[in-house]
């Protein structure tokens with residue numbers, strides 16, 4: 001990092017420190033005077049964006065740990081408690097869970113930028129390989145983190161991924177047992193994954209320091225791919241690159257916050273709002289969207305061991321890129337053939353991602369095989385050959401010659417939006433969907449939908465009445481406390497009313513001084529009790545079917561919206577599949593078709609996956625009396641109780657959307673100011 | 687700002703930089719707030735900190751019990767005649783933290799002393815019926831309290847605190 005520092009200590013203290021620890025000159029040389037090529041476009045801001053995301057993930061993660069309990073029996077509950085009770089807990093968790101996705105959005109853009117402009121070529125091989133290592137560490141960290149909430153996807157994702165290692169002959173089985181700390185995934189697994197999830201981000205920080213160090217030795221690549229020759233080719237990092245990076249970061253935060261505040265569960269899986277159940281695998285198990293292309297490669301290979309090897313090879317091959325690419329020219333701008341092949345490769349990766357979310361059957365497997373072959377061929381055949389055979393276009397003599405205002409910000413934004421939408425678009429088909437052939441629940445309009453959505457208090461109160469008079473007979477509401485009924489953003493009961501509701505319930509407490517358990521009337525601080533003493537009692541009373549706790553049911557159910565809706569849903573913030581499904585299910589009872597083999601004790605419901613549901617039709621017209629004159633119909637009941645369950649699932653929904661609007665407006669203003677500042681700073685450079 | 691306009695006139699460029707910096711600084715500060723706020727007691731902790739009711743009937747004269755309110759030990763001492771007299775006879779003005787016994791108990795309930803059982807020195811829990819005054823004695827650094835929970839000697843600076851409480855009946859108190 002020597003060579004570009006022009007730092008001269010001014011004050012006495014600075015001189016004293018400089019002679020002992022030259023930290024000021026180091027910072028000055030690396031981040032102030034550091035010469036940055038003047039033709040960098042906005043794709044180069046993703047390095048800064050990644051640093052920002054790393055800091056966001058570290059900060060939010062450290063805070064989440066203050067409230068999380070790494071124990072198989074308590075992890076899920078502690079996450080729910082965090083979301084419900086901790087001040088801003090919902091915000092911190094959504095920042096972290098969506099932050100992981102944003103980290104990957106940014107890293108994929110950063111990597112494809114490197115691929116396009118040949119940033120891995122000499123002398124930047126080590127820089128590139130360090131990047132591949134960081135990417136691998138990120139994948140491991142993301143996977144470990146996803147197991148921590150201990151939901152169904154956490155548990156089964158962990159099962160599938162750790163079973164990769166069982167593919168190795170001889171050592172496979174003992175290796176997996178060693179990884180698990182047991183004979184199946186369980187509490188020891190969760191605890192070690194938690195420890196490692198806390199450790200790895202700091203390893204990433206270390207690798208990032210090396211990455212930045214290597215960057216400052218070899219200098220940044222640039223869109224022209226020719227090295228800076230004279231001082232005219234570069235600008236000082238501060239303020240030029242700094243202001244440009246700041247614009248990129250601010251716009252990226254806007255994108256990020258859209259997800260956090262408006263569609264916070266879009267990129268996750270509804271199944272992960274169901275507590276881990278070692279006895280039942282979700283119907284459609286998929287990893288997080290950012291692993292999907294590799295997951296598709298794994299499944300494309302019919303042999304277990306070869307599949308795992310192919311998966312690791314597909315990532316490992318990136319490290320050899322500097323030697324697989326034989327071209328003398330760096331930037332794809334001057335490589336007409338490679339440039340087209342690059343975009344084909346991007347499409348192949350997106351295609352693999354899409355296939356990774358699809359069931360492994362029929363044409364999907366065949367397509368995945370073709371794309372897998374192409375993926376490897378791109379690196380092993382196409383890159384070495386094209387580099388030799390291609391006739392490249394003439395390179396500019398210098399960077400200053402290259403500057404002709406090639407790209408506008410608008411074009412970059414459009415490209416980013418398309419790219420990001422393509423990347424995150426995997427998520428929607430990835431979410432666990434109903435059985436094939438089940439009709440899609442009708443899309444209803446909900447008062448809580450959209451950016452200004454609010455709960456209808458009267459509707460929540462009616463819904464609560466239905467829960468109390470009908471549902472509560474079998475279903476608990478274990479994550480909801482009586483005090484919640486009187487909290488802002490809810491059904492709007494007074495504290496006294498909520499206390500009266502609590503007093504209607506008997507809560508088991510104790511032991512008392514004599515050592516006996518006893519029952520007492522509920523208090524505000526208590527949670528709604530389950531109607532059954534334990535799950536087995538609940539099953540026994542319900543013909544073997546366990547009535548699920550309803551606290552989070554509205555977030556734990558979904559169905560596929562299909563292409564292109566899942567992309568449009570990001571923009572329209574449509575995410576009411578859960579409520580639509582619950583409402584439809586309550587009205588979906590009908591006589592089984594003649595050819596349907598209904599098991600004894602089951603009921604036919606057209607919206608239930610598999611149609612045979614244990615719960616008999618719970619609601620019918622006129623069953624519950626409404627005092628406010630609302631129609632006493634099944635349709636109205638279904639909507640009201642669903643709205644109530646949406647509130648129990650997301651009690652801070654109103655606060656989230658309200659804060660979201662403020663954040664959006666703030667970030668728009670900040671982005672505008674930063675953009676004009678950047679223009680002002682760069683005005684003198686051109 | 688009092689210098690002549692020609693030399694110190696803020697340019698539009700300065701204004702843009704200052705405005706951008708200020709907005710960014712405000713945003714950063716606001717973004718930090720949730721990280722600070724999450725450290726406060728969460729809603730379930732606050733909800734669990736409601737007042738508690740204690741039945742005094744089983745506490746015999748001369749006995750002191752310990753109950754918990756908001757995670758703090760509360761001493762409820764059923765004082766004997768002798769203890770009450772000892773507490774009342776002291777000249778409050780001579781004490782390190784002057785308070786009469788009447789200020790520390792509820793009128794008409796002289797026999798009940800209700801105090802937070804946390805030593806005002808550094809937070810240890812004193813032991814009842816010990817020490818020179820047979821009140822409370824803190825083993826950590828030797829603070830001695832009398833039968834009214836007032837500091838008499840040792841490093842503690844103040845009397846044992848009296849929590850908010852009220853008598854619901856002669857044999858029932860609500861603490862909190």
Ligand code: FES
Nearest residue numbers: 805807808824827
């Ligand atoms: S804590 Fe009681 S004397 Fe120090």
